[in-house]
Amino acid sequence: MTIRYSCGRVRDRCYNAFPCLSDPARRSSLALKAALLMLHLVYAGVLFLFDTDLIEKTKREPWYTALYLLLFVATLVQYFVTSGSSPGxxxxAMRYVNDTNTIFGKISTPSKQPASSKNGSTVITVEGSQLGRNLLGSNATSWTKLVLDMYPPGTSTRSLTCTYCNVEQPPRAKHCHDCDRCVLQFDHHCVWLGTCVGLGNHSRFWWYICEETALCLWTGFLYITYLRVNISRAWWKDAIIILLLVILSISLIFLLLLLLFHSYLILTNQTTYELVRRRRIPYLRGIPERVYPFSKGLCRNLYNFFCVRSNIYELERLPNAQELEEMSRPYTCLDFLRCRCC
Structure with missing residues (x-):
């Protein structure tokens, strides 16, 4: 009992000194981050500790090791930046839209005019275009009108409202039960990052996977080079290197598959949730399997994903019936000449 009481007091003091440790979810997230950091340090440390040839090569060609260490640091920085970024x-987004409309309404409404006047208007940026909307003097909020405008006419707000957050969800949004919040363009909840991957950080997530894959490839190449030169010199060193190389190979296969999968999602402008649960998502049920409703072509999808996505509150509307019919039309040789697929 005394030992248990002492451990409890020590634990309470740790929680008081570090409030983030009092939350079990944050504790497990911090533990995963620490484990990932230690795993990277172990792989790099064992390499430089065992491989004397690499140290000699560093003295002759310091740029080679400098590039490796630069990739090593960049991968860890990208990981922590991605895990600390908001998915959107x-x-x-609702607060941002309503606050923007309120500010714009105050500016565009004369000071002597009452607040219920219908002369004020607001402009919201959606998919790069500015849509003027008369939102003042209405019972519905700016956010509700914006969300309803992204769905086909006749859609009810009751079917769009999240039962947990009690807020209207735009297309591609989903409630994450791990974060207990609705996420814009929800892809998945990443356990290793400790956060969701969504509209705001999907690009950072892809770059992290790319850098991690390159680092694993380079580290595996260095481990294989060490075994080829120093095999049978010290069996216990060879055993450690082989064990680490097996774990690294499994991780590399997983990373390559993940990189290819998310590259496919980027090219077609999809999310993991939309691809896996397509038949269960209401706004995708009536759309043919081979039609990607949010795709704007390969080149445009790549450009929007890597170059344009500066606003984490950028929203995408559902295509109308005419646009869906155009998307479902088979490609012809003339379409390829016109770069319809791009």
Whole structure:
């Protein structure tokens, strides 16, 4: 009992000194981050500790090791930046839209005019275009009108409202039960990052996977080079290197598959949730399997994903019936000449 009481007091003091440790979810997230950091340090440390040839090569060609260490640091920095970035939450987007409309309404409404006047208007940026909307003097909020405008006419707000957050969800949004918040363009909840991957950080997530894959490839090449030169010199060193190389190979296969999968999602402008649960998502049920409703062509999808996505509150509307019919039309040789696929 005394030992248990002492451990409890020590634990309470740790929680008081570090409030983030009092939350079990944050504790497991911090533990995973620490484990990933230690795993990277172990692989690099064992390499430089065992491989004397690499140290000699570093003295002759310091740029080679400098590039490796630069990739090593860049991968860890990208990981922590991605894990600390916001995926884009629906509640934050709703506040942003309503605050923007309120400010714009105050500017565009004369000071002597009452607040209920219908002369004020607001402009919201959606998919790069500015849509003027008369939102003042209406019972519905700016966010509700914006969300309804992204769905086909006749859609009810009751079917769009999240039962947990009590907020209207735009297309591609989903409630994450791990984060307990609705996420814009929800892809998945990443356990290793400790956060969701969504509209705000999907690009950072792809770059992290790319850098991690390159680092694993380079590290595996260095481990194989060491075994080829120093095999049978010290059996216990060879055993450690082989064990680490097996784990690294499994991780590399997983990373390559993940990189290829998310590259495919980028090219077709899809998310993991939309691909896996397509038949269960209401706004995708009536769309043919080979039609990607949010795709704008390969080149445009790549450009929007890597170059344009500066606003984490950028929203995409559902295509109308005419646009869906155009997307479902088979490609012809003339379409390829016109770069329809791009």
């Amino acid at each position: 939450y629906v509640l934050d």
